[in-house]
Amino acid sequence: MKEQPSPQVLDYLLKRGVSLVEKEADLRRMLLEGNKGQPLRVKLGVDPTHHDLTIGHAVVFRKLRQFQRLGHKTVVVIGDWTARLGDPSGREEARKPLTEEQVNTNAKTYLEQFFKVVDHEQTEVRRQSEWFDTFNLGDAIKLLGYKTVAQMLERDDFQKRYRSGVEINLAEFMYPLLQGYDSVALRSDIEIGGTDQTFNLLVGRDLQPIFGQAAQQILTVNLIVGLDGVKKMGKSLDNYIAMTAPAHDMFGKLMSLPDQTMRTYFEALTDVSDEELTEFERKMTEGTLNPRDVKRRMAREIVTEFHDASSAHEAEEAFIRQFSERKLPMDIPDVRLTEPTNIVTFIVGHGLAASNNKARELIMQGGVALYLHGEQGDATKITDAEYTLGAIDGAVLKVGKRQFVRLKV
Numbered sequence: 399m400k401e402q403p404s405p406q407v408l409d410y411l412l413k414r415g416v417s418l419v420e421k422e423a424d425l426r427r428m429l430l431e432g433n434k435g436q437p438l439r440v441k442l443g444v445d446p447t448h449h450d451l452t453i454g455h456a457v458v459f460r461k462l463r464q465f466q467r468l469g470h471k472t473v474v475v476i477g478d479w480t481a482r483l484g485d486p487s488g489r490e491e492a493r494k495p496l497t498e499e500q501v502n503t504n505a506k507t508y509l510e511q512f513f514k515v516v517d518h519e520q521t522e523v524r525r526q527s528e529w530f531d532t533f534n535l536g537d538a539i540k541l542l543g544y545k546t547v548a549q550m551l552e553r554d555d556f557q558k559r560y561r562s563g564v565e566i567n568l569a570e571f572m573y574p575l576l577q578g579y580d581s582v583a584l585r586s587d588i589e590i591g592g593t594d595q596t597f598n599l600l601v602g603r604d605l606q607p608i609f610g611q612a613a614q615q616i617l618t619v620n621l622i623v624g625l626d627g628v629k630k631m632g633k634s635l636d637n638y639i640a641m642t643a644p645a646h647d648m649f650g651k652l653m654s655l656p657d658q659t660m661r662t663y664f665e666a667l668t669d670v671s672d673e674e675l676t677e678f679e680r681k682m683t684e685g686t687l688n689p690r691d692v693k694r695r696m697a698r699e700i701v702t703e704f705h706d707a708s709s710a711h712e713a714e715e716a717f718i719r720q721f722s723e724r725k726l727p728m729d730i731p732d733v734r735l736t737e738p739t740n741i742v743t744f745i746v747g748h749g750l751a752a753s754n755n756k757a758r759e760l761i762m763q764g765g766v767a768l769y770l771h772g773e774q775g776d777a778t779k780i781t782d783a784e785y786t787l788g789a790i791d792g793a794v795l796k797v798g799k800r801q802f803v804r805l806k807v
Contacts, residue, residue: 402430403468411464412617414672415457415665420603422614425588428615429468433587438470439522441586441614443577443598444512445477446504447496451511452638453648453704454622454631457666459515461590461619470588472521474512475580476505479526480573511641514704526576529583541575544608545601550574553597557763578602581614588615594630619625622666636752645705646727649713650800652697659690661697668699726769730794733803741766741785749798758783760798766807769794 403411412419419425422658428438440464440630460606462472481496481504496504550571551557559566581589581602589599595763596618603613621630624637631638639651655663661679664670694714701710720727733748742757745766751757760766767777770793778798787795793805 399483404605407468411468415461415619415662416617417620418596418616418618420600425615425617428775438465438587439469439473439585440465440583441473441475441584441589443475443477443480443580443589443595444508445481446501446508447481450633450639450710452631452636453631453641453667454624455511456515456704457619457622458590458592460667461617462516465663466517466520470520472516472595473584473586474516474523475507475584476501476508476523476525477577477580478502478505479530479607480576494655498780512633516642524582524584529579530576538572538623541579542572544605545571545575547571549785559696574598574601575605578605582606582611585611586614588617590617590619592621593618594621615799620662620666622662623659625651625654627659636756638714641704643704645701645709645713646716646729647800648704649697649701649717651716652700653693654799655693655773657693660689660693663700664696668696670695670699672706726794730802730804732806735787735805738786741780741787742785744795745797748803750801763787765798767796769796 408429411420411429412425440462442458451545466472473654474667481501482498513521527760551560551722553574556566556570558564568780577598578601580586582605586602586606591599596616599614599618601617603616604774606613615668623629624631625639626635626637631639639648643651652663661675664675665672678687678692682689682692694717698710698714699715701713714728718727739747741761742754745751745757745760747756751760761780761783764779765782766780768780768787768790769777770790787805790805795803797803
């Protein structure tokens with residue numbers, strides 16, 4: 399263990415970007431007094447439902463890293479059982495179950511991205527199958543007996559679905575109990591997660607005393623909204639920034655966020671002090687500081703977090719060139735076009751949109767333009783999904799706000 403943390407350090411850990419600490423006085427005492435000379439076990443349960451993570455996931459990862467800096471141990475449990483059931487947390491319909499192969503593939507890439515933020519040496523990786531493989535029907539029924547249907551329906555998303563007539567299958571009631579039992583199996587001292595996991599974390603806290611353990615402490619972090627500035631960042635909503643996104647793309651997407659999201663992003667994904675953030679807000683209110691400049695600082699800090707300072711600087715320079723000076727990017731990739739091609743087919747075929755519907759939507763919204771001479775000033779918007787893209791050597795196609803390709807014959 400490291401030396402006893404100062405009150406300021408504890409305040410930062412327990413308040414910065416934090417939504418809830420269930421028993422803050424108890425947790426502070428644990429962090430100050432230690433655990434009989436042993437590091438506290440800080441649990442994070444993850445369902446490997448995606449092969450690619452968003453910067454929204456990193457909000458929780460960064461909080462884990464703060465615990466590690468105080469000498470505590472991260473215990474990440476891969477939900478290789480619960481991912482096969484489906485978790486409805488924060489959703490109005492159940493998440494589809496995954497196969498074992500999908501779980502294993504996703505878990506591998508998940509951990510690769512996880513350890514870009516969290517220290518590998520201070521992390522213990524476990525899988526639910528270590529204890530649930532030995533569970534039998536009697537064990538499962540006994541676990542179900544620790545909660546009533548009325549208690550399960552206290553969870554917000556279950557309530558919404560029940561009231562609106564959306565089906566809830568019985569297997570879904572098992573999910574919070576299985577996740578809660580993870581805390582028993584791991585002898586968790588603290589569990590953290592997003593606000594959408596509060597109910598499940600509390601189930602673990604309730605179960606531990608039944609099995610003769612001290613109840614774990616609960617800490618939830620504020621979730622960041624996506625690029626729309628309204629809904630939680632998520633891949634299903636296509637409003638996300640991937641943790642693995644190139645620096646230029648990440649910077650540009652961060653700059654597209656509404657101004658009112660900046661404080662939350664600063665708090666969740668940077669170490670810029672609260673005092674400095676308050677000063678930013680004061681000056682913006684007075685009109686002595688342009689919000690655009692604050693947002694550039696935010697984007698630079700976050701890109702540095704996931705890449706490095708040099709990449710962040712280059713991304714900022716490229717953004718200024720493209721949007722402030724109204725010039726096209728300097729590093730536009732070349733795409734060879736051998737014959738005339740339908741614009742939707744071209745956009746989807748080259749990964750510039752996820753589907754034909756997304757491509758058509760961009761076209762209808764005026765988000766697709768062709769620069770016939772490869773210069774900023776001569777853009778022709780393409781508004782017809784039946785448009786045929788000709789083989790015009792050197793022309794630049796812009797799709798959305800940040801995607802460009804140069805046509806080569």
